[in-house]
Amino acid sequence: MDAIALNLPTDSFSDFLDRFTTSISSLFQRENIDQLSLSRGLPPNVWKEIFNLKPLSVAIPKEFGGRGVKVKECLGLLSAASYQSLPLSLTFGINIALFLEPLAKYGNQLIKGDIFKHFLDYGAMGGLMITEPDYGSDALSMRTQNELEEGQYHIKGTKHWQGLTGLANYWLITSRNMNADGNLGRDVDFFIADTHQPDQNIEVLEYYDNAGLYMIPYGLNKIDIKVPPENKLISESTGLKLMLDMLHRSRFQFPGMGMGFLKRMMDEAMTHCKERIVGASNLFALDQVQFQLAKMQSFFTLCSAMCAKSCKVSGIDHDVSGSGVHANSMKALVTDMMHESAQMLVQLSGGKGYRLSHIGGRGIMDSRPFQIFEGSNEMLYTQISEGILKDMKKKKTENFGEYLTMNELTANAAKIYKREFDFTIASPISQRKMIDLGKAVARVITVNDLLELTNEGFSQELTDNSIEMVRQEIVMLVASLQHHKDIKALDEIGDKSDWMMFA
Template sequence: MEAQTKFSVFIKDFEATLKQSFHVKDDIDQLSLERGLPPEILAKIMSKNPLSVAIPAEYGGRGSHVKECLELLSVASYESLSLSLIFGINIALFLEPISKYADPSVKADIFNRFLKNQNMGGLMITEPDFGSDALNMETFSTESKDSYKVKGSKHWQGLTGMADYWLIAARKKMDNGNLSRDMDFYIADNTKEKQQIKVEEIYDNAGLFMIPYGLNNLDIEIPKSQRLIPETTGIKMMLDILHRSRLQFAGMGAGFIRRMLDEATEYCKSRIVGTSNLLALDQIQYQLSRIQAAFTISSAMCVRSVEISGLENNLATNGLEANSMKTVVTDLMHESAQILTQVSGANGYRISHIGGRGIMDSRPFQIFEGSNEMLYSQISDMIIRSMKKKKVSNIFEFLKSQDLTAEASDYFKKNLNFDISSNLSQRKMVNLGRIIARVISVGYVLNMQGKGFRKDLVDNCIVMVQQEIAGLFSAFHFDNSVKVIEDYSSNSSWLKFV
């Protein structure tokens, strides 16, 4: 109880600092339109040591408790999705990997600089020619007596030119000139001359204006002590890092969706049309109920993430849950922003409006760390391979036998009760992945209800997901194999036919 009280004081103070910075001293709507965050605003926020939640207690931090990390992300995303992502990058893609995999000799200095000097860190995996195809990256390392030399190009890293530290993924160059199939991660300290990364270009990203993205050129020398130490292989270490990050999307999503819900509800209560407010309209009730269902699902995901994503767990094999959580919550984030914009009418069609801005800020969440379409396809592939292994062809029968979906699958038996082919087209794999991920999400909601979460929100959420899954199954069973007609211009001008 004492620790919880201390955190409640910490998070309330942090929340008050955000309100003071964004609503009293400055206007968050205007700040969100500027590139970067004014240094004095960032300094004020960072003076509260928000990143201490992801630093082990023995190094002066709050102990790397998932609950605290997710609540910090949620509080930040309620005010600013960009700010929350800045924290998410630092927590899941730098500090947690350092805590788990860095050589003990380098941890103290890194954590001290985060706590005392408000340093920041990011992760470099993506390359210009290899986006999601990380295993074929061309950034390479060569080993000498006391160090590793790392050369290559990386891009679309959040905090480009802003971070003090970087975790860099590279493949070892072998004696024959080929690159290893495995990969290593190295810590680059941008304050050291030989480790400085050259920023070639800052990108004009369409959303998330507070966060700089760009193209980076690497030609650096890293001391051997600054290589991460994998438990088994570098690829499994990368999966552990990325899966833990995807499971923490729930925190960012929960705060953002709650803000969309609060804004939409308040506007529809106050907006009078004829003799009543917008909230009296049936279609508005439906639309806001969609956001409310998203709020319930994202809350349940936070509960599940706390249960499984602690540093003591290796998440390399947790792809099904990591992919399901990341895809569904980011879809819900974007849909919630779309709904708020729609119900706000002309007011929503302003980049300074939180709904209109939220559309652009939430959209890249469906793309980075694996595009949702790719991850949905992977979900289907995991399920189908597991069904084959167990010699089960009926999708309901299989999901009913799995802990994650046993209870939830009963709510969708009408749609799920069919035999599945192992030879599905990619578009059907994506659709099936959407369905399975939502069944898993309802499982999270039911788990949360079992802990005492209010039943009326759960009941409404399940009805909403049932309707969505019914539509997804209709699309899944529809025979559509249409291909793009590449040379479509011949005999296709409408002017010829009038």
């Protein structure tokens, strides 16, 4: 079929992105993004204008009229959106990584066409339901169940903290199969719910008063639906592997949401510091300000490397179920950088930055949950360390620096930080040490990706600054790792804890 018969987009991605960026900027100026960001949700006319631009076409295969599910285009769209509005970018991220890409890779051919058409032509949205009130990150203990009854799957359970609660038209729902003995199976099944269908509508029991990301509704959802067999995702082996492949791919795409946001924080900070006069000069001339701006530039640089690497490794044609160390490193580090960057912008902006109508003040609240959802960063850093220590044992080495030169994710960067990592480490170690170790590993992996990008022509000056900025952070992390004391919280602080008794 030709492009006309399929109604395929014929414009280049640069033209598509330029049109999207210009249109969104104009829309948010006209509608006042500061005011929109202070209200729950977005008005229907604003959503309509946004989806008239067909932003989610980047995550729809060409055979169904989309742009082809290219990682570069998905990340480019997320970045362009997050420069203007982090919640808007997250909305796209939820749709792309947690619904459209899994549908494209694992969906039944019988249902793909109709669903993709609704996204392209009618501005439909989709989300993912995994988290349950009693289990949080312990997804494998979920109690939502499915049972095949009279040719349909009956799914029952409770989910919460789903982005786009009450707003999405389609949901990808995780559950466990109820066997003949009345017990839940160990594997995880994925089903698509089409809320247009009466038997597949999901009841919202409560909307949450989330402290940031006002544009996105979150809440508590009751599931009691029936779906046909073709709505079940087709796993290549197990549902657990499917879930890991999907979640790791999503984490590989966090840098897209981080990219535009980090650049906006950096641009705002640079402009303010050059224009703000203190005494005889501007803020830009102050040494501490220079350090903070250099750090923001380093964040921008490291995120650029993440995006470039993600384009090479995270497409739907790749199986990333076993790429936990790399994916977790990207997600945890970029979200830490996002929140710290917003904090620095507010600090540099003074009083006016500490307002929800200011991009920095709003950025603190909007970026904070990124460190929590889809795996809290403490958990991800711990998992990184677990993977590394397991591999060290396999390779029979206890010298950390030596091991890093043997791991392809860190080999080149390890040479730069050879002195900093010249120490031995043997498991088991405490979780607080695991977190510090995971933070160090995430930075080395990212610098490794940055060296690869620099070899392809990326700015050597930005790279050199980032290498030294990361070196400072590694030195502090290694010092913390080696000097942790086993300090425990007291069961009770005791009756001698009131200072007023001794004054």
